[in-house]
Amino acid sequence: MKFEGKVIKYGDNVDTDVIIPARYLNTSDKKELSAHCMEDPDADFTKKVQAGDIMVAGFNFGCGSSREHAPIAIKESGISLVIAKSFARIFYRNSINIGLAILECPEAVDAIEDGHTVEADLDKGVITDKTTGKEFKTEPFPEFIQNIITNGGLVESIKNGSFK
Amino acid sequence: MCRDFCDEKEVTNFYDVGQMGIEHALLPEKGLVVCGDAVIGADSHTCTYGALGAFSTGIGSTDMACGMATGKTWFKVPSAIKFELKGSLNKYVTGKDVILHIIGMIGVDGALYRSMEFTGEGLHNLSVSDRLCMANMAIEAGAKNGIFEVDEKTLEYVKEHSKREPKVYKADDDAEYDETYVIDLSEIKPTVAFPHLPENTHTVDEIDEIKIDQVVIGSCTNGRLEDLEIAAEIMQGKKVAKNVRAIIIPATQKIYLEAMEKGYLKTFIEAGAVVSTPTCGPCLGGHMGILAEGERAVATTNRNFVGRMGHVDSEIYLASPAVAAASAITGKISEAKEVM
DSSP states (O other): OEEEEEEEEOOSOOBHHHHSOGGGTTOOOHHHHHTTTTTTTOTTHHHHOOTTOEEEEOTTBTBSOOOTHHHHHHHHTTOOEEEESOBOHHHHHHHHHHTOEEEEOHHHHHHOOTTOEEEEETTTTEEEETTTOOEEEOOOOOHHHHHHHHTTSHHHHHHTTOOO | OHHHHHHHTTOSOOOOTTTOBOHHHHHHHTTOOOTTOEEEESSGGGGGGGGGTOEEEEOOHHHHHHHHHHSOOOOOOOOEEEEEEESOOOTTOOHHHHHHHHHHHHOTTTTTTOEEEEESGGGGGSOHHHHHHHHHGGGGGTOSEEEEOOOHHHHHHHHHHOSSOOOOOOOOTTOOOSEEEEEEGGGOOOEEEOTTOTTOEEEGGGOOOOBOSEEEEOHHHHOSHHHHHHHHHHHTTOOOOTTOEEEEOOSBHHHHHHHHHTTHHHHHHHHTOEEOOSOOGGGGTOSSSOBOTTOEEEESSSOOOTTTTBOTTOEEEEOOHHHHHHHHHHSBSOOGGGTO
8 A cells, every 4th residue: 555645744642632622522424523633733734634645743643532533533634644653552453443544653753844745655664755755664564454454444354254 | 322222232231321320430330340351442441440450451443343243352462561569658649649650750652552560569558449540541651451460459349349250360470571660659649740641740749839710520530439538538628719610520320329328429519519420521521511711620530631621721630539629629739738
């Protein structure tokens, strides 16, 4: 899987309450959720985000609640991939399960700046900052996680028998 | 939708209004978790049950649905950090102060992907309620789970609440740990986490005057009987400060009833606090105490993220029930000894 997009960058500890505040959790409508994505820390997010954009952030991205609304809101907003220095573990699992692509790479996060254009190859674990030309290597997912992703998430993997 | 699903699937442990409570207070109370269980729950604070010597962790709803459908899930075996507890807590210092101290020390991602193991002779001096509070906030250090070594107190609690047979696991003698911290419980002071992260901790004796608008005593972290008991002891015969809303939320119907029978609710109401039926309510900005712009709350809840309890420009200070109760009386962040 390959992605290319413009970077929107945030700092450390982006929590699930700022990704999608609880006051909007009375809906499961993906469009409605994405309309409020990141609105507290960045009121312009929904206006500036374009389909395919890549979110880049610091340590402990997605900390807090187990709500799947958080990765769903990000995915539905048009973000194709989140690159962070590290992810909170429930967010990490939820992203895989609902089909939001994520990558961990502290070096890339330090070097990539807001507005840069970035290309990422998930299979090879290679991130390229096309604005600066710098390339970063990261660990690709273990095979069984790649299988969940390529099968379209955990529910589909169970249905088609590929998750045992 | 939940009622229909539970009817259709003949779910036994469905607790509707009238029987319900905050999940992580209710499940141990109902005896649904015992030592040795492997528990997943679609709420991040599912790590609470580690207090009973269970492996217990939060997951999302897709993982939960798949776990319910297949009886299986996947885990990466975490490495562990050991917290060796010694000594015992001083009066009006609780498990909440210990876990806030620990999160302040290691940070909100200090235990990321890892297991927090609590052991040591000091553990025996902590009540099960204190342990539940501490394990509850393991997630606030990024941990996969927090787990307490099982002792007599755990077994007594489990026996009292459940008919199921506990299974006791112990750490191997040659177990390897990423890190080991020795924590002297007698040195822990009343601790508060400032906005907007649980790691922004300060001891109450070192802070300047911080005026508050609201106090919340409740939640899956601190809505148990012992929490209400300590708050009632501190608020007994006193009045909530002018311009402060004090909201008390027993975590389950049983706790609510017991707090009524023991006179705690009378104490709260006479002090000018309001008492709610069990709810997560204000903890996640749901209802019952949503903060307005610029307002400050002292809360016994577990997260103080931006906008968590209401307006983006409101502030949450996380504290123990003792600190929260004392603060309700003085109208500023205070420790119990200031009002006793």
